[in-house]
Amino acid sequence: MKAAVLFEAKKPLEICDVDVAKPGPHEVLIRTVACGVCRSDLHFVDGAYPTPLPAIPGHEAAGIVEAVGDEVRTVKVGDAVVTCLSAFCGHCEFCVSGRMSLCISAEVRRQQGAAPRLSMNGEPVHQMLNLSAYAEMMLVHEHACVRVDPDMPLDRAALLGCAVTTGAGAVFNASPVTPGETVCVVGCGGIGLAAVNAAKIAGAGKIIALDPVPEKRALAEKLGATHTFDATAESTVPEVVELTKGGVHHAIEAVGREASADTAVKVLRRGGTATILGMMPLGSKVGLSALDLLGSKKLQGGLMGGNRFPVDIPRLVDFYLRGLLDLDTIIAERMPLEKINHAFDELRKGDAARSVIEFS
Incomplete structure (x- = not known):
């Protein structure tokens, strides 16, 4: 072969x-x-x-x-x-x-x-x-x-094997989003876009996507983001905190860089959870300050979105076939x-x- x-x-x-x-x-x-x-x-x-x-x-x-x-x-x-x-x-x-x-x-x-x-x-x-x-x-x-369902187009089904399982899993499994809660996704590649789409399916309130590339922010809006910002702009973190009246309930990092992980922590509200999905360079570290800990903020990894893939992937296929999950975009x-x-x-x-x- x-x-x-x-x-x-x-x-x-x-x-x-x-x-x-x-x-x-x-x-x-x-x-x-x-x-x-x-x-x-x-x-x-x-x-x-x-x-x-x-x-x-x-x-x-x-x-x-x-x-x-x-x-x-x-x-x-x-x-x-x-x-x-x-x-x-x-x-x-x-x-x-x-x-x-x-x-x-x-x-x-x-x-x-x-x-x-x-x-x-x-x-x-x-x-x-x-x-x-x-x-x-x-x-x-x-x-x-x-x-999976034989009606599922396999070129789109392939994305379920990692990007969508990971991004959607962060929303559905690793840090379950309650309808109405606010979500911020840092990075709008395949995993980040899947997280945005899953947040919409989960009934999140404000869905905020951060990425330096305008075209990728536009994709995020098409998939369900209610607000988008340039991830590299100095004003972005305070704007997100102000927009959400104190920070988001869930921040999902989907890039794999220390700076983006730090951003995920900074946009959290008291009691919020940051889930790091990206593969950062070996030796990288992300942490919470003393004030973050006093505010009950949480920081966690989310390997492959905490998936149970024999259950999750057929459900994601069903979401696609019903028009809820947009893999084409x-x-x-x-x-x-x-x-x-x-x-x-x-x-x-x-x-x-x-x-x-x-x-x-």
Whole structure:
């Protein structure tokens, strides 16, 4: 199969022929239809986060089940599926306490010493984030994918695998928004725009979106933002605090920078919660001041939006099919796998929302 392989950080990906193994117990072979281009992959491609190499990035995907291994019970051949990097074992402490997105069990990968899922010229190719979706086929654990309504367009369904699950999850799961509460989203990329749209679905009152790019602020308004501001303007924080009469109930950071996380904290009202979704550079720190703590402000991470993806993704599909969730607006560009490096270049500029790789 054709796949985009990362051989060295800070170097372009190369389109190569890669061998994919037959599915073993609890494994599913998926023909990839579409894969979103996410900034999380860019962190590994640019060397900001370490990963074993060579590897195939890509983790926001949808496709069709081609084959299943023994003991697979959740999907069958021909099913349309969305994949998710937060693969779960189903019986560790995190899973049984309802925090499946925190599961890091090795059971979702092949045992050490077993033949690799992916290889090239007889040598292993590392599977990134349990998926490696910049490839014509994916071989994953059955708990890394979920069946979805076959009426769902798979180029849009792919976004549910990360951006929408993360952004919407911050609203629905990690920091549940009560109807009428105020929400501020810092950063209007794919995750931030999904959070804006989810806040509208949740019945939030004022929905405030912050981004330095006017075109992305316009997208946020189309998706439900009631007010937008330039995130880099010095007047923005005091304007948001004044607009909301003391600050917002929920601030969601969707960029991955210390400055944007600090902004999320600064726009909170007393008792408000800031949820940090972005992957900040390793070594970054965000905190609360003594006065913030006295005001009962809260700061939390929100890995993958605290999702329970086998439940959440079908519900998000239903939202889309009913016209509540707008995925079409989030997609800025569609392109073939051969343009993956162009997609990353566009992502580095930070001007567009989401690019999607489509497989013929």
